[in-house]
Amino acid sequence: MPSNIERLKIAVEEWLIRNELDIDTGFSSIEEWRARNEDFLNDAELVLVFEGGLYTMLNYGGDTAEFDEYIESFGYFYELGHSWNMGFYPIPNYDYTTLIGSYAQKLQDTRWKEKSKLVKERAGWKCQDCGSIDRIETHHCYYTVMREGNEPWEYPLSALRCLCRSCHEDRSKIESRMRAYLAKLTTNQIDSLKEGLNTAFYWFESDAVVELLSKLGHSDEEIYMAVADLLKKRNDTE
Numbered sequence: 001m002p003s004n005i006e007r008l009k010i011a012v013e014e015w016l017i018r019n020e021l022d023i024d025t026g027f028s029s030i031e032e033w034r035a036r037n038e039d040f041l042n043d044a045e046l047v048l049v050f051e052g053g054l055y056t057m058l059n060y061g062g063d064t065a066e067f068d069e070y071i072e073s074f075g076y077f078y079e080l081g082h083s084w085n086m087g088f089y090p091i092p093n094y095d096y097t098t099l100i101g102s103y104a105q106k107l108q109d110t111r112w113k114e115k116s117k118l119v120k121e122r123a124g125w126k127c128q129d130c131g132s133i134d135r136i137e138t139h140h141c142y143y144t145v146m147r148e149g150n151e152p153w154e155y156p157l158s159a160l161r162c163l164c165r166s167c168h169e170d171r172s173k174i175e176s177r178m179r180a181y182l183a184k185l186t187t188n189q190i191d192s193l194k195e196g197l198n199t200a201f202y203w204f205e206s207d208a209v210v211e212l213l214s215k216l217g218h219s220d221e222e223i224y225m226a227v228a229d230l231l232k233k234r235n236d237t238e
């Protein structure tokens with residue numbers, strides 16, 4: 001299994017890609033960094049150098065809450081050196097023990113319990129699908145591959161959803177049907193579909209986009225109506 005800092009690096013790399021912040025970013029090992037003779041961060045375990053979106057997020061008041069919490073869930077914190085680089089440091093006295101037990105046992109770990117509580121808190125202690133306050137649980141919308149060895153709490157908040165017991169049961173089934181469906185598509189189609197939905201959801205209300213898609217098998221008239229309806233439901237993107 002990769003070391004703690006390697007696992008953090010893999011996780012941050014992927015998080016940056018998913019959040020479209022990866023352009024002009026790159027990691028330097030601490031040896032590479034020290035060789036540059038910069039004034040800061042020479043005692044870090046790993047350094048990330050960045051321009052672009054991450055630079056803007058960190059220096060111009062972007063929302064860093066998910067990023068900060070995600071780094072922390074691996075037992076690390078970061079410090080900015082200059083405005084264009086950050087160093088990762090282990091949190092003193094952090095418990096890095098890897099749990100050997102079953103998945104159910106891992107969910108008893110305080111690190112998971114705290115993360116789960118944070119997800120529920122952020123959702124206002126309500127199911128994010130139906131609004132129920134009854135028997136709410138925290139769901140992983142995906143799992144990373146085994147070789148990355150992520151513990152249940154080593155996920156970004158956006159990977160987790162607060163759901164009531166009944167929505168949770170439904171969701172697990174529906175997510176695996178969706179995954180099974182992806183088997184019909186080429187990798188490029190999946191990637192374009194994701195990009196297309198991302199753009200559509202940015203510009204239009206998501207329910208209206210889904211409604212239009214559901215009308216595509218209907219008559220031309222119904223399709224035109226759904227398009228006309230969608231055009232009235234632009235998001236307020238300033």
Ligand SMILES: [Zn+2]
Binds near residue numbers: 128
């Ligand atoms: Zn629900």
Ligand SMILES: [Zn+2]
Binds near residue numbers: 138139140168
């Ligand atoms: Zn779940």
